[in-house]
Amino acid sequence: MLIKDSNWIKCVEFHGHECPGLAIGYKAALLAQELLKAQFSADEEIVCVSENDACGVDAIQVLLGCSAGKGNLMIRLRGKQAFNFFCRESGNAIRLILKPLPTNPSASKSERALYILNAKADTLFEVKKPSFKLPGRARIFTSLPCSICGEITAEPFLQTVDGKLVCTDCAAR
Numbered sequence: 164m165l166i167k168d169s170n171w172i173k174c175v176e177f178h179g180h181e182c183p184g185l186a187i188g189y190k191a192a193l194l195a196q197e198l199l200k201a202q203f204s205a206d207e208e209i210v211c212v213s214e215n216d217a218c219g220v221d222a223i224q225v226l227l228g229c230s231a232g233k234g235n236l237m238i239r240l241r242g243k244q245a246f247n248f249f250c251r252e253s254g255n256a257i258r259l260i261l262k263p264l265p266t267n268p269s270a271s272k273s274e275r276a277l278y279i280l281n282a283k284a285d286t287l288f289e290v291k292k293p294s295f296k297l298p299g300r301a302r303i304f305t306s307l308p309c310s311i312c313g314e315i316t317a318e319p320f321l322q323t324v325d326g327k328l329v330c331t332d333c334a335a336r
């Protein structure tokens with residue numbers, strides 16, 4: 164392990180390897196925790212809207228409890244190392260965007276990861292405000308069977324074809 168920190172070890176165990184991307188997410192999660200005074204999100208108090216779907220998102224899942232299944236992790240693909248965090252309770256929100264890292268073409272992957280891990284989080288990221296509002300809470304829909312395949316489908320994904328409810332895939336056939 165590059166650093167002997169129990170949170171980093173948890174992230175690496177979940178992600179599968181140590182890499183600069185995971186280190187970015189790890190640092191972003193710790194800085195968000197500090198700035199929002201937020202802990203692990205047992206329900207969905209902390210919402211993360213990530214602007215990339217890269218390695219760093221895994222560290223945010225592990226450290227902040229934001230996950231796709233709970234509906235408090237969303238990907239808003241913009242190709243940027245930027246993460247938006249919203250705290251439902253306090254209403255506080257921040258956007259962390261990675262500053263350009265010093266470029267050293269001869270640095271290995273683990274050297275780059277170690278640089279990020281040892282850097283002070285507030286020197287790595289610029290702290291801004293999200294440019295959009297907090298997404299609504301995870302919604303629960305009623306589900307009904309598709310009249311063609313019979314598979315139970317959540318209502319927003321059913322459409323009416325010839326007066327019958329049909330799932331998206333059957334409607335496309």
Ligand SMILES: [Zn+2]
Pocket residue numbers: 178180181182184185218
């Ligand atoms: Zn990775």
Ligand SMILES: [Zn+2]
Pocket residue numbers: 309310311312313314329330331332333334
């Ligand atoms: Zn169907």
